[in-house]
Amino acid sequence: MMNIDYSQFLSMIPEVTLVALLVIIFIADFATAQRVVLPNAESKAVSPRAWFNPLVCLLMTVHIVINIFPVTAATAFGGMYYTTPAIGIIKTILALGALIVLIQSREWLSRPDTQFKEGEFYMLMISTLLGMNMMVSANHFLLFFLGLEMASVPMACLVGLDKYRHNSAEAAAKFILTATFSSGVMLFGISFLYGAMGTLYFDDLAMKMQATPLTVLGMVFFFSGLGFKLSLVPFHFWTADTYQGAPTTVTGYLSVVSKGAAAFALCAILMKVFAPMVEYWQYLLFIVIVLSITIANLFAIRQRDLKRFMAFSSISQAGYIVLALIGNSAMSFTALSFYVLIYVAANMAVFSVISSVEEHNNGVVDMEGYNGLYKTNPRLAFLMTLALFSLGGIPPFAGMFSKFFVFMAAVKGASISTTAGALAYTVVFIALVNTVVSLYYYLLIVKAMYIKHNENPLSTFKSASSTKLALAICTAGILLFGVCSMVYEWIDSATMASL
Numbered sequence: 416m417m418n419i420d421y422s423q424f425l426s427m428i429p430e431v432t433l434v435a436l437l438v439i440i441f442i443a444d445f446a447t448a449q450r451v452v453l454p455n456a457e458s459k460a461v462s463p464r465a466w467f468n469p470l471v472c473l474l475m476t477v478h479i480v481i482n483i484f485p486v487t488a489a490t491a492f493g494g495m496y497y498t499t500p501a502i503g504i505i506k507t508i509l510a511l512g513a514l515i516v517l518i519q520s521r522e523w524l525s526r527p528d529t530q531f532k533e534g535e536f537y538m539l540m541i542s543t544l545l546g547m548n549m550m551v552s553a554n555h556f557l558l559f560f561l562g563l564e565m566a567s568v569p570m571a572c573l574v575g576l577d578k579y580r581h582n583s584a585e586a587a588a589k590f591i592l593t594a595t596f597s598s599g600v601m602l603f604g605i606s607f608l609y610g611a612m613g614t615l616y617f618d619d620l621a622m623k624m625q626a627t628p629l630t631v632l633g634m635v636f637f638f639s640g641l642g643f644k645l646s647l648v649p650f651h652f653w654t655a656d657t658y659q660g661a662p663t664t665v666t667g668y669l670s671v672v673s674k675g676a677a678a679f680a681l682c683a684i685l686m687k688v689f690a691p692m693v694e695y696w697q698y699l700l701f702i703v704i705v706l707s708i709t710i711a712n713l714f715a716i717r718q719r720d721l722k723r724f725m726a727f728s729s730i731s732q733a734g735y736i737v738l739a740l741i742g743n744s745a746m747s748f749t750a751l752s753f754y755v756l757i758y759v760a761a762n763m764a765v766f767s768v769i770s771s772v773e774e775h776n777n778g779v780v781d782m783e784g785y786n787g788l789y790k791t792n793p794r795l796a797f798l799m800t801l802a803l804f805s806l807g808g809i810p811p812f813a814g815m816f817s818k819f820f821v822f823m824a825a826v827k828g829a830s831i832s833t834t835a836g837a838l839a840y841t842v843v844f845i846a847l848v849n850t851v852v853s854l855y856y857y858l859l860i861v862k863a864m865y866i867k868h869n870e871n872p873l874s875t876f877k878s879a880s881s882t883k884l885a886l887a888i889c890t891a892g893i894l895l896f897g898v899c900s901m902v903y904e905w906i907d908s909a910t911m912a913s914l
Contacts, residue, residue: 423491423492424491426486426489426490426491426496426498427491427496427498427552428481428482428486429478429482429503429506429510429548430545430548430549430552432477432478432481432482433478433541433544433545433548434545436471436474436475436478436541437538437541437542437545439474440471440474440534440537440538440541441534441538443467443470443534444467444533444534444535444537444538445534447464447467448534449531464530464533467533467534467537468517468518468520468521468524468533468881471517471537472514472517472518475510475513475514475517476514478510479507479510479511479514482503482506482507482510483507484503485500485503485504485908485909485912486498486499486500486503487500488500488913490554494554494555494616494618495553495554495555495557495558495616496549496552496553496554496555496558497552497554498552499909499912499913500908500909500910500912500913501748501752501906501909501910501912501913502551502552502913503909504752504905504906504909504910505551505679505752506548506551506552508675508752508755508756508759509544509547509548509551509672509675509676510544511756511759512668512671512672512675512759512763513540513541513544513668513672515759515763515767515885515888515889516540516664516667516668516672516763517537517540518881518884518885518888519664519667519763519766519767519770519881519882519885520536520664520881521879521881521882522770522771522774522878522879522881522882523662523663523664523770523774524536525879526774528579529576529577529662532576535572535576536573536576539569539570539572539573539576540569540573540668542565542569543565543566543569543570543573543668543672543673544566544672545565545566546562546563546564546565546566546567546569547562547566547672547673547676548562549561549562549565550562550563550565550566550676550680551676551679551680551683553617553680554616554617554618555615555616555617556605556608556609556615556617557615559680559684560598560601560602560605563598563601563644563680564598566673566676567594567598567644570590570594570669570673571587571590571591571594572587573661573662573665573668573669574586574587574590574657574660574661574662574665574669575587575588575661576662576665577661577662577665582656582659582660583660583661583662584660585656585660586656586657586658586659586660586661587657587660587661589653589656589657589660590653590657590661592653593643593652593653594643594644596643597639597640597641597642597643597644597650598640599640600636600639600640600643601636601637601639601640601641602640603636604632604633604634604635604636604637604638604639604640605633605636605637606633607629607630607632607633607636608620608629608630608633608634608637610629611627611629611630611633612624612630617684617687617688618687620688621687621688621689621690621691624688624689624690624691624692625691626691626692626695630692631692631695634689634692634695634696635699637684638681638685638696638699641677641680641681642703644673644674644677645674645677645678645681645733645736645737646674646726646729646730646733647703647706647707647730647733647734647737648703648706648707648710648711648730648734649706651707651711651730654726654727654729654730655718655723655726655727657669657726658670658722658723658725658726658729659720659722659723659726663722663766663769663770663773663780664766664770666722666725666726666766667762667763667766667767667770670725670726670729670762670766671755671758671759671762671763672759674729674732674733674736675736675755675758675759678733678736678737678751678755679751679752679755681737681740682739682740682747682748682751683748685740686740686743686747686748690743693743694835697741697743697835697839698835698838700737700740700741701741701838701839701842703734703737704734704737704738704741704842704846705734705842705845706734707730707731707733707734707737708731708734708735708845708846708849709845709849710730711727711728711730711731711734712727712731712849712852712853712856713852714727715727715728715731715853715856716852716855716856716859718782719781719782719783720780720781720782721769721780721781721782721785721860722769722780724782724856724860725762725765725766725769728806728853728856728857729762731849731853732758732762732806734846735754735818735821735846736751736754736755736758736821738821738822738824738825738842738843738846739751739754739820739821739824739825741825741839741842742824742825742826742827742828742829742839744824744827744828745910745911746820746823746824746827747824747825747827748910749820749824749903749906749907749910750817750820750821750823750824751821751824752906752910753816753817753820753902753903753906754817754818754820754821756817756892756896756902756906757805757813757814757816757817757892757893757896757897758806758814758817759892760805760813760888760889760890760891760892760893760896761802761803761805761806761812761813761814761889761892761893762802762806763885763889764798764799764801764802764885764886764889764890764893765799765802765803765806767882767885767886767889768795768798768799768802768886770882771795771878771879771882772784772785772788772792772795772873775873775874775876776873782859782860782863783863783869784873785860785863785864785873786863786864786867786868786869786872787864787867787868787869787872787873788863788864788872788873789864789865790872791872791873791874791875792873792875792876795878796864796865798886798890799860799861799864800861800864800865801890801893801894802889802890802893803857803858803860803861804857805893806853806857807850807853807854807857807858808850808853808854809854811897811898812893812894812897813892813893813894813895813896813897813898814893814897815897816896816897816898816903817897818850820903822843822846822847825839825842825843825846826839826840826843
């Protein structure tokens with residue numbers, strides 16, 4: 416009879432608290448749910464539970480406070496699960512992004528056609544966060560794959576949650592099909608690695624890893640599968656349609672938290688498991704980064720739907736995130752973590768504005784609907800401008816500092832006299848040039864809000880208190896994270912403590 420050491424769960428406090436959140440939310444939703452009818456039926460709509468969203472946000476805040484302090488390195492369940500101070504920072508960043516999404520979602524969930532789905536939305540979202548936590552703490556490919564699927568399946572449900580509006584059902588179908596295909600490709604690659612070395616533990620794989628045809632093919636298939644999750648070119652085709660059709664709140668969550676978790680996992684596995692094959696995956700990254708940043712920027716210029724626009728922006732940003740990895744150093748992990756933190760603040764500010772305008776503009780998210788926005792809603796236009804400037808890397812906003820650290824990490828230790836070093840500097844130069852291109856298309860929105868004339872501008876409206884709070888948190892991050900060196904030092908000290 417096998418005895419389970421339950422003290423192992425003390426090393427999994429982030430996951431334990433998320434499970435506790437799920438149980439509390441389920442009980443609260445089950446105990447207070449009312450009889451629900453379809454929105455188009457002839458009956459009285461259910462009354463909103465005004466306390467539900469603040470309760471969930473409070474619980475998520477408690478979760479962040481409990482887990483914000485760095486933990487000591489530990490393993491559990493035969494070494495399949497592990498945690499370090501750096502991983503604790505990662506989970507805190509993901510939870511902070513989820514908290515902003517929860518706050519910002521209140522206005523959308525107050526609509527008569529969505530308020531009866533409120534409990535399901537919270538449970539699905541926390542389930543995805545639980546899967547992401549398991550994914551970044553995995554020390555075994557089986558646990559990593561289970562965490563990935565725990566995050567992907569509820570995410571597909573979130574994308575299709577608004578199936579009676581827009582193209583949410585179509586977006587969910589495209590997401591689940593591509594997610595299934597990418598998972599199959601990844602599992603195929605993992606099976607090659609197991610066949611070559613007879614183990615799925617990361618530490619054992621790193622010790623046995625050699626550049627054979629089987630391991631190289633396994634690495635390429637694994638990278639291809641995770642490339643779908645990060646929406647890197649050429650694995651990006653699902654992104655624009657899914658972002659456009661999903662509810663705006665879910666699109667924001669998908670673009671920052673989900674992408675951040677995939678980037679952390681890719682960083683950890685490439686630098687740990689495939690460290691002996693660095694010369695192979697560095698060249699693979701060179702190609703993918705250049706394609707992702709360049710192609711996404713060119714396609715973003717042509718977009719008029721803001722959600723599709725932000726989809727191509729997120730593809731480009733994914734290229735910048737992965738750019739940090741080509742340095743293959745501790746600074747790479749620190750720069751990547753810092754970039755994702757800034758990206759969470761800036762991108763969620765943009766999606767908070769898009770969601771608020773959408774709710775007061777009959778669901779319209781076209782760029783033309785923002786013409787003259789500063790005349791009727793100057794504060795929203797100003798905050799949108801700050802967020803776009805940060806995404807574009809304009810000083811003195813935090814986005815400029817995050818890009819600077821990523822560029823520095825990319826060429827860390829690179830010598831221009833070597834082929835790999837020369838290519839690293841070339842890729843960074845191309846990324847710098849593309850930063851100018853990205854400034855152009857981000858300024859298209861600023862131009863629409865401040866310069867273009869609109870015969871029928873969007874009327875003045877008052878944003879919900881939850882939207883104001885989400886924007887306040889995001890704006891504080893945009894303005895302070897870059898100039899307050901303690902944020903970067905906090906991440907860097909956790910990374911150093913994890914080595």
